[in-house]
Amino acid sequence: MTTTNVTPSGRITYLDNLKAFTIFSVVLGHAIQYYDTTGIMGGVYGAIYSFHMPLFMVISGFFLSKLLVMRIDKVVVRKARQLLLPVLSFSVVAYCVSLLTGFDILGGHTFGQYLLGGDMWFLKYLFACIVMACVSKLIFRNTVVAALVPAIVLISVSRVGIFRIYPFLWLGFCLNHYDYLIKRCVKVLLPLSFLLFVISLLFWNVEYDYPHYRWITVKDGVTFDWQALAIVAYRFWIGATGSLFFITLFRLLGGNTHITKVVGIRTLGIYCLQIYLLEHLSDYLPKPDFVGVASVTFVILVAVVETVVCCGVTMLLERNKYLAFCFLGKKQEKRKD
Numbered sequence: 182m183t184t185t186n187v188t189p190s191g192r193i194t195y196l197d198n199l200k201a202f203t204i205f206s207v208v209l210g211h212a213i214q215y216y217d218t219t220g221i222m223g224g225v226y227g228a229i230y231s232f233h234m235p236l237f238m239v240i241s242g243f244f245l246s247k248l249l250v251m252r253i254d255k256v257v258v259r260k261a262r263q264l265l266l267p268v269l270s271f272s273v274v275a276y277c278v279s280l281l282t283g284f285d286i287l288g289g290h291t292f293g294q295y296l297l298g299g300d301m302w303f304l305k306y307l308f309a310c311i312v313m314a315c316v317s318k319l320i321f322r323n324t325v326v327a328a329l330v331p332a333i334v335l336i337s338v339s340r341v342g343i344f345r346i347y348p349f350l351w352l353g354f355c356l357n358h359y360d361y362l363i364k365r366c367v368k369v370l371l372p373l374s375f376l377l378f379v380i381s382l383l384f385w386n387v388e389y390d391y392p393h394y395r396w397i398t399v400k401d402g403v404t405f406d407w408q409a410l411a412i413v414a415y416r417f418w419i420g421a422t423g424s425l426f427f428i429t430l431f432r433l434l435g436g437n438t439h440i441t442k443v444v445g446i447r448t449l450g451i452y453c454l455q456i457y458l459l460e461h462l463s464d465y466l467p468k469p470d471f472v473g474v475a476s477v478t479f480v481i482l483v484a485v486v487e488t489v490v491c492c493g494v495t496m497l498l499e500r501n502k503y504l505a506f507c508f509l510g511k512k513q514e515k516r517k518d
Contacts, residue, residue, distance in 0.1 A: 193243075197445030198438075199431040200240060204448040206233045208455050208491075209484040215463040216483065217476045227387040232378075232423030234303060235349045237448075239424040241307055242353020248311060249318050256315050263449075263510035264308040270507040271453050272296045286461050300456050303346075304449070310347045328354070336413055337397045345393075348417060349424065356428060367429050374426035381419040389416055443492060450495030450509050451488060459487050 210229040213222045248256050272295060275286040287295040317327040328351040335344035356363060363370060389412055396410035397403065444451070471479050498504045505511040 192446070194436050194442075195431045195434065196240060196243065198434065198441045199236075199427060199445070200448045201441040201445035202427070202431070203233055203236050203240070204444065204451050205484065205488055207237075207452065208459065208488050209481070211455065211459050212480050212484040212487065215459070216468060216480050217471070220473075220476075222477055222480055227385060228382055230387050230390045231382060231385050231419045232427070234346055235420030236424045236427060237303065238307065238310070238346045238349035239353035239356065239428070241311070242350040242355075243357040245311070245314060245350060245354040246357065248315055249324075251315075253312075253315055253319060257312055260308050260311050262506075262512065264304045266506075267449060267453055267508050267510050268301045268304050269296065271301065271457075275300070275457065284461070284465065286457065301453055303452070306343050306346060307350075309343055310350045313347065314350055337395075345390075345416065349420060352421060352424070356425070363429065363432065367433050370425065371429045371433060374422055374429055378419065378422040378426045381415075381422055384415070385419055443496075444488065447492055447495040447499075450498060451491040453508070454491040454494055455487055458491060459483075 206229050210226055210233060213226040213229075217223075218226050248260075251259075272292070276292045276295065278284055279286045290298060313331055314327070317331050318324065321327040321330060332344070332348045332351070335347055394406075394409035394412050396406045396413060398406070469479060495509065498508050499511065502513045505513070
């Protein structure tokens with residue numbers, strides 16, 4: 182486990198900065214998606230979608246080593262509280278709002294369909310990826326084998342979107358495990374990863390991020406789709422180079438500010454809340470007819486305001502231990518006498 186820039190409370194400051202940057206990238210990407218995907222903002226949108234969720238999974242992988250040595254039942258209970266309980270709580274609120282108001286947040290789905298559906302998908306996938314990694318390590322013992330077997334199987338035969346981000350969990354684990362090498366080579370890795378990421382972006386099509394590509398089909402005999410395999414490999418490559426660039430950049434920058442600390446430790450709440458305050462609410466708001474610089478300014482302003490508002494609401498939820506438990510998965514620590 183890396184000890185670089187560790188606070189007295191045990192937090193790694195540059196990872197808090199990185200998490201603040203990544204969650205703002207998520208909010209900005211959604212703001213662009215709903216208001217303006219043309220021109221400059223369209224390019225920014227494509228770039229964000231090449232790395233933002235892989236980077237979040239890589240950051241999660243930094244803490245995987247602690248979970249791999251825990252009993253599997255404790256991992257499941259702990260991560261269900263931290264990740265799935267907020268999904269359930271927000272879904273219940275969304276269902277009640279849809280039932281009692283004119284806001285159809287559920288999109289015509291039943292509560293069960295909505296709960297298992299797309300909203301807050303990353304938290305569901307993260308839970309599944311962590312449990313899968315821990316089970317795999319329990320079965321295979323060898324870390325390399327435990328990392329590779331599920332990833333290869335998922336990439337080969339599954340159309341489920343989880344295979345797109347599962348390998349990045351182990352990438353984060355590896356980056357943390359070899360943190361001393363990154364520290365030693367950070368000034369070389371930074372320009373190298375930047376160059377590779379920028380070159381990769383030249384060939385990036387944002388549509389690559391949406392479909393689920395399967396390169397082996399067994400329905401009517403075994404068939405191979407090498408183009409799908411190439412896209413899968415390319416998606417991993419651009420996500421990996423982008424993640425490595427931003428990790429080395431923020432590692433080199435070092436300490437954090439008050440703003441990045443406040444935002445960086447509240448990414449789960451911001452992620453969940455922006456789904457409703459930005460993605461769903463935007464459907465009921467008129468879209469301003471801005472172009473050029475005015476449009477860019479407006480979209481960035483929306484992202485900043487959304488981030489601030491969601492962070493503020495998260496801080497309010499934290500003040501009540503029951504709300505913090507249900508909506509943020511936070512368990513109040515017992516005081517030591």
